[in-house]
Amino acid sequence: QVHVVESGGGLVQAGGSLRLSCVVFGRTTDADFLAWFRQAPGKDREFVSAITRSGGITTYADSVKGRFTIPGDIAKNTVYLEMNSLKPEDTAVYYCAATSKLRWVDIRAPTSYDYWGQGTQVTVSS
Secondary structure: OOEEEEEEEEEEEEOOOOOEEEEEOOOHOOOOEEEEEEEEOOOOEEEEEEOOOOOEEEOOOOOOOOOOOOOEEEEEEEEEEEEEEOOOHHHHHHHHEEEEEEEHHOOOOOOHHEOOOOOEEEEEEE
């Protein structure tokens, strides 16, 4: 069993920065793919970024590319989401997700992930 726990959300002004953390507990070998999703009120859950634990391969949604990065610390079973140049439209609940395997073409689909955290709120004021 795998548990993921997010932290680091908060309120920030537009143009500011935040760093979210996601710690993986349990059978960390079942968490080869780690991703961040977000969900704003009234909207579907949206892919933000993902990373492979083994090779550190990353991918980003176009809406965050160049502003967000997803560094990982395998020794700490932790993945981060470093968010810069934040915009009001980045306001959402951010979720960390994990799975042991998936097809790369499915990496942006929420249904590809087996384990989810409880979410952390990020609010960007204008």
